[in-house]
Amino acid sequence: MTTSKPHKTEWFDNEAFWRELYPFMFPAQKFTDAEEQVEPVLKLTRPTGKAVLDLCCGPGRFAVALAKRGFRVTGVDKTRFLLDKARAKARAAKVKIEWVRADMRDFVRPGAFDLAISMFTSFGYFDEKRDDVAVLRNIFTSLKPGGACLIDVVGKEKLAKVFQPTSSERLPDGALLVQRHEIFDDWTRVRNEWTLLRKSRSKTFRFHHTIYSGQELADRLTQAGFAAVKLYGDLCGSAYGPDARRLVAVARKPKNP
Ligand SMILES: C[S@@+](CC[C@H](N)C(=O)[O-])C[C@H]1O[C@@H](n2cnc3c(N)ncnc32)[C@H](O)[C@@H]1O
Numbered sequence: 001m002t003t004s005k006p007h008k009t010e011w012f013d014n015e016a017f018w019r020e021l022y023p024f025m026f027p028a029q030k031f032t033d034a035e036e037q038v039e040p041v042l043k044l045t046r047p048t049g050k051a052v053l054d055l056c057c058g059p060g061r062f063a064v065a066l067a068k069r070g071f072r073v074t075g076v077d078k079t080r081f082l083l084d085k086a087r088a089k090a091r092a093a094k095v096k097i098e099w100v101r102a103d104m105r106d107f108v109r110p111g112a113f114d115l116a117i118s119m120f121t122s123f124g125y126f127d128e129k130r131d132d133v134a135v136l137r138n139i140f141t142s143l144k145p146g147g148a149c150l151i152d153v154v155g156k157e158k159l160a161k162v163f164q165p166t167s168s169e170r171l172p173d174g175a176l177l178v179q180r181h182e183i184f185d186d187w188t189r190v191r192n193e194w195t196l197l198r199k200s201r202s203k204t205f206r207f208h209h210t211i212y213s214g215q216e217l218a219d220r221l222t223q224a225g226f227a228a229v230k231l232y233g234d235l236c237g238s239a240y241g242p243d244a245r246r247l248v249a250v251a252r253k254p255k256n257p
Helices: 015-025 028-045 061-068 080-093 129-142 156-162 214-223
Strands: 051-055 072-077 098-101 113-118 143-153 166-170 176-184 189-198 201-210 227-232 247-252
Touching: 015 080, 015 189, 015 201, 028 061, 028 113, 028 143, 028 247, 051 061, 051 129, 061 072, 061 080, 072 080, 080 098, 113 129, 129 143, 129 214, 143 214, 156 214, 156 247, 214 227, 214 247
Parallel strands: 051 072, 051 113, 072 098, 113 143
Antiparallel strands: 143 247, 166 176, 176 189, 189 201, 227 247
């Protein structure tokens, strides 16, 4: 079931944002990384069946890698451009995947999945905290009893330690990407401005999202009904803390919710 309530237009609705930044966000190495990260993800989450939801699947890095291992994958994303990329990747890998174009606030399929994943900072996009909780409730409802959920984001503890207001880097296609960041709302959110300089033309994209500490993310998951929430510092299950590469939360829907 996918309900479609009207949502106000936000930065992530801008297809040009994902299209223009695609070479930076999704170079070939990112697809290789996902192939390698799938086994650790399965080890951390121990799904009891084969039905997987890849929420905000983007170009299908994890969806395709999971389907290659025999999982029945549903990839959900809002961006047409990225779903087209995902379809092409699945065709090339000769795997069948169900692709659904939907907002993560709307996608619910009660009791359908053994595992739900949200990878590479795809959570925390909404201005209203209750929308983030609504997303977690949708995931909770969409899982079978005993099903597992994994959320992978950048943790606040790490960000506080390494925060730099400005940085720049050269992209594989020769463009220069200048990033500016500002923390706001009492250290709960980050506002980013990314300027792409390509062949003496520049394009600027602005976006913002919530930054979760380990405890805050665990609390949101508990609020949504999850039990047995565990935090890790990467997908291989290292300890979470200020030196962790990522904030990875694994939670389970109780067998008798
Ligand atoms: C940083 S990308 C990560 C993609 C993918 N999880 C991966 O690991 O490659 C974030 C994804 O979230 C999707 N997205 C953003 N806002 C969304 C929303 N409200 N509903 C559904 N998908 C959304 C974007 O289209 C994009 O594919």
